Amino acid sequence: MEMEFSNFIHDIIEKDLEEGVYDRVHTRFPPEPNGYLHIGHAKAIWLDFSTAEKYNGLCNLRFDDTNPTKEDIEYVESIKEDVRWLGFDWEDRLYYASSYFDQLYEFAIQLIKQGDAYVDDLSADEIREYRGTLTEPGKESPYRNRSVEENLDLFIRMKNGEFPDGSRVLRAKIDMSSPNLNMRDPVLYRIAHVPHHTTGDKWCIYPMYDYAHPISDALEGITHSICTLEFEDHRPLYNWVIEKIGFKNPPKQIEFARLEVSNMVTSKRKLRQLVEENFVDGWDDPRMPTISGLRRRGYTPEALKDFCLKTGVAKSKSIVDIAFLEHCIREDLKLKEPRVMAVLNPLKVVITNYPEGQIEMIDIENNPENPEMGTRKVPFSRVLYIERDDFMEDPPKKFFRLSPGKEVRLKGAYFIKCEEVIKDEKTGEIIELHCTYDPATKSGSGFDGRKVKGTLHWVSADHGINAEVRLYDYLYIEDEAGGEPKLNPNSLEILSNCIIEPSIADAKPGDKFQFLRHGYFCVDTKYTTKEKLVFNRIVSLRSSWKNN
Template sequence: MKDGRYAANEAILRMKMDLEDGNPQMWDLVAYRILYASHHRTGTQWCIYPTYDFTHCLCDSFENITHSLCTREFTNSRQSYYWLCDAVEVYKPVQWEYGRLNITNTVLSKRKLLKLRDDGHVTALDDPRLYTLPALRRRGVPPQAINAFVRELGVTTANTTIDVVRLENHIRDALNELAPRVMAAINPVKVVIENLPADHLEMIEVPYKPRDESFGTHKVPFTRTLYIDASDFRETDSADYYRLAPNKTVGLLSVAHPITCTDVRKNADGSISEIVCRIDDSGKAAKPKTYIQWVAESPEHGSPVRLDEVRVYDSLFKHANPYDKNEVPGGWLSDVNDKSLIVAKGAVAEVGLWDLIKRYAASAAGKKELAEHHVENIRFQFTRIGYFAFDKDTELPAAAIEGDDIKGTKLIMNRIVTLKEDAKKGSN
């Protein structure tokens, strides 16, 4: 066999086990088979290759593995695992089986993940819509969130399906502790404060995390022209809506005085070109019911920071269990959500974003991570929008990090997770 005297499938080498044993895993399993193929390390040097049943326990033994952990479908293999170690008289690790962990609205089977990739539903096995560890890392999920999630579940022999919300809650808890806040607008709308002079400039000190001084502060420009997120404005007001609307007053985060919408100007196609407001600096205005984020137009301060792409991810599958034939009669691939990725272009953020990038790049950990192109560890909360991190497609030239030359910069953000949802989400 080793010398190539047989064609593929003409001969195999089996282990002499016990054909009368009740466990099929003891019925003289195949140890070696013939395979004429190129190996990624040895090329065509070999034409015989060992099977999983032969190599698994021996590799574990050679590598001094103490416990070989596997899912329940390998329970019958425990006997053959121990048999081979004893037969060749090598150190025998302990095999432990546990129940497979499944998460709602996704698939974790390697074969199905490859099918998703090969059919073009995802770009790669680290596509942030997946729940592989490389995908979670690329999306910006901190490792402590995954560890906390696993610790909460524990180990069981039952096959369980866990609601993805439980994992998301751990992600939010971790990010709430480590992510600084910056103001941004995913779908920016221009606001002009008509009673401020065209050259008005005020530098406002903003905390990176309210009520936590350890995160520090930074200064942002406040000018006559601002951008707010489209979700913070409605043309038609309602009693349960507290953000900006015609003739309505709101506060601007960290700004001393509120603004009131006085006019809405539109383009020829009916879209909003700009919202006209007045700022009430009389000191007599009532305290606003809500405050919204904003980003000023101030080219001399590099504001706004323009984001090339913001990738907003949703569940890859429409149903909690894509395998449920009653819910998904067309099969699991028919349940793929074609709106699982929405790419927003033209988003803007305040200048604190660059400050945080430079702070991170100056730290020892940041230098190491950026050298390895792990920009996903630069995480933020976009105030009242969600938690975001840089995608690996981001380009951060040294000139941009170390100075002010942003030529060649490409800023691409992934939404890690939304903020904690409430019953009135989207209405206040």
């Protein structure tokens, strides 16, 4: 039986269907193409599309592209790619608010004729000053009571390009004393002599988001307009616009708490700053909370959708621990991806009593948690690499890995004992270990029944593949005093001399593996070449999240 998770939006929809408010469900995902989508948008995409699927309805993808000064076709294409990658299909329902510019203009003419809109000559600063505050009412513009004829004339001339940017706006005539600042004669149109990515130079006036958005929903026959809590105070304005224009059975706006994850900052302004100041190597940097960054890092759409489902849909704000997101990633990968041996910080081991030139193929399981994935052959030879951290010359009491005179097991192979430590004469650094092996221990225990506590992964020196491995930490560190999260200067560590078993030789960008004892890794899609494999760590193996 599938577990139910909280979703008050579905409760509202089911009540609407039961009471006949709507006889269908039609949602939409309406991004502004002014940046790359982030993990918060992933939840909105999942909610809009999965809700439509649940009720056998439809979901549109619509770009609310009303501000050409900040929008770009690059963002349009990236958003389409993100939605597809998450596994959702808008079919033939791809729309643009800019496609409705003619209708939006005619509706504005209608509002002027009804006495519900006027052309204002106040500057942006003056409009802000006249607006008032949360505790003080606003003041009416001296241009508020222009005649319908004068407003029509000025608005048409605004459209015809007779006035410079910022010289005039079209405002709704509502209530300058409203306790809701959004209802204090909000701006509906502004002048901007800027070409648009879909309409070119046709327009020099552009509708404001709060005007275009509800009309676009109504024109598309949306039933439930799902959005995040910051738009709750905008709902009275949306309803006012729709009512004044005269739409019947308009969309119902429902707000939910946006997805906030610890150690992640999703402000578009801050993300753009990271890109422009080259702190990251683009919007798809694997440290970024963008969907493209998560995709490049190796996150899966299945894990993200599972995370969205299990965090539920609520009305109250909360922050989800990033450890729970990582838990969902591990849960998705653990049965899917093969295990391989990778040595990230190599230390050379020579097995002095192993025959020179001999190569032995060792059978090792691909995934112990999924026996159906079978086994692979891994070459074993006289010279190997182990992790430098797996050896200590003077170990503490409970160090169960390799040390002088001690025995460990090599994964899937033999017991070895450290006989000699070779050091650099100048620096004293350990550069090589000389060990012996016991041929009778291939099964995992010695012929005399002895056992060892430590098992090490290893890679044959003659067969290993050189690779670069990128270890990512959180881009932001939570402030212990409760202030703004701070940038982590150590969010990326690049290891350039890693050795990985030869089974990954044909790995392609995007392929995923579990590196034994290190975590899950993905072949990087940006820097991997024919000559060089680059791996991103998706997530470590240990989880700090507890399912209580």
